[in-house]
Amino acid sequence: MKTITIDQLLSGVGTEVGVSPWRTVTQTMIDQFADATDDHQFIHCDPARAARETPFGGTIAHGFLTLSLLSAMTYETIPRIEGGDMGINAGFENLKFVAPVKTGSRIRTRFFLADVKVRPSGWIQISHDVTIEIENSKKPALTARWLTLTFVAPQDDAAPAQG
Template structure:
């Protein structure tokens, strides 16, 4: 994907920045995330018990696993600003987990550029309204206002 200029980015406020490719959330991903975070709750890691004791019909992904996939989906979807070689996650203004992601579901992210501000220091404040969609579901997995920073070395006067 070709980089865009800062001026192109600034003119894109309010517009869709991109939609990521679909990706499948597998039980293996869920299990590895459980190991990494020490969250082995049965609704994530025990397919038989989750099928019997929940309304989900099986295991579901951790909400934070779904959220953590945003970085990869953004990298493969949102054009980089030319000259901005550093990107930093600054957090979220809003974040809501709306619907569970069942094991085997396909998800993708839709990014809308909500705000962008270039500081004289070279730092660029960026906010995206993000929706992670679940294929075949009327409700998304999550919605968020995601804040990031990028840096472009200021030109010397």
């Protein structure tokens, strides 16, 4: 996995910093998510009924499943900060589910680096504007500002050189 320095991170503010590879959302993924969350609504888990009774023509992914795939798409796309071995979700701002993700659709995420705040404690707050796109759709699955925290141990400039 590629790494970048804090200075390189800061220089990327205001730019698109990556686009993830396409990822297919399968019925198996949807069913497993339903099992994990106890959300077995027919629009997600019953292809025949969803085809008959919904405007989607079949099942759709849970919005929260689509959202949760951001973690994997980030790992595939965004360079890690040198010395940053731990990242934490800090929340979302302006999260909007725009269009449903039909089973079998391919999705990917565009990442725009909106803001970086480097704290003396070693915590770096990073804000990405994310758009999860659906292949061959004019509307995205979702848009949001995603806030994360990465810890980079502060360097002790007073420490004696090793060697």
